[in-house]
């Protein structure tokens with residue numbers, strides 16, 4: 001019996017679900033790329049991104065995915081041989097580090113694998129031992145999309161301040177921008193990275209570097225850099241097209257503007273609260289399921305979990321039949337595991353991810369967890385029944401309060 005016809009729900013942590021209004025905004029002919037409407041749209045996008053970041057700093061927009069933003073940040077701020085510290089609590093920090101390696105930087109790592117959060121004592125030790133301030137930059141990820149670990153960015157800043165360390169503080173918030181809290185200026189972030197296809201609800205292809213005065217000044221000292229990534233001319237264009245170093249990504253801008261209109265209408269505070277209660281709804285289900293059988297949170301403590309994505313693990317247990325059953329029979333696609341390799345993790349098949357980022361409301365998130373609970377029954381995974389009920393009870397109360 002096939003029951004899955006209807007709308008497919010992709011619970012993948014990027015690209016996230018694109019609202020109909022955003023899709024429709026792209027159904028139009030190509031505009032003039034030399035100014036006019038496109039210029040207004042560009043400036044309104046840059047303003048909205050700065051507001052969401054919580055900064056008085058400026059925003060540089062690139063035609064690229066998140067990897068492009070990684071390279072742009074490095075290219076503008078560092079010289080070959082500069083020492084940078086990479087903090088990795090999953091997959092994305094180390095991948096950013098590998099890029100820095102390729103670009104000739106001298107990288108050192110605080111590497112925690114897939115399960116462990118940053119140990120702030122380790123960080124304090126490295127920072128306090130760096131008496132000559134050889135470390136020029138700290139590269140950090142706010143929410144690692146693979147492990148779903150959330151790093152306390154404010155606390156990293158405190159460690160740098162306690163030791164009066166002048167390193168540039170770079171934060172990749174690509175996974176959780178517009179989902180987890182972000183206060184760029186208050187948290188002393190010098191460069192914040194994000195991209196269009198996750199909390200920002202638009203197709204992939206736009207990335208953003210949000211930069212403060214310190215970053216702008218440091219970048220001016222770097223004389224040799226990639227002409228395309230150089231943010232100088234993009235910030236001070238003599239002609240409009242120089243903002244893009246060429247043709248503007250016209251339809252992606254229409255889409256991003258429409259998405260930011262939705263975001264502005266809802267309001268930043270409500271968006272952060274909605275993500276919190278929808279994330280907790282998922283956690284309330286898992287809290288019950290994990291009481292029997294192999295399922296578990298990858299991140300044990302709630303305060304270390306991202307509000308954009310949750311990684312579920314079942315060590316040494318094959319969850320592929322569950323994922324396949326859910327996809328074939330319910331119209332829900334779950335995120336594949338990333339970084340959970342080897343025997344312990346059944347070569348990647350003992351984990352999956354539930355995205356709860358962006359365009360999402362209670363019936364969508366309840367549909368996802370109910371489909372998983374059905375799948376657990378149908379594929380004979382041992383678990384404790386009652387997760388969905390627990391989630392519904394929580395959510396009803398959270399909405400009313």
Ligand SMILES: *Cc1c(COP(=O)(O)O)cnc(C)c1O
Nearest residue numbers: 014065066067092143145174175
């Ligand atoms: C998605 C993501 C990236 C990479 O973005 P791409 O668009 O795939 O290049 C980088 N960092 C984090 C934390 C992400 O979630």
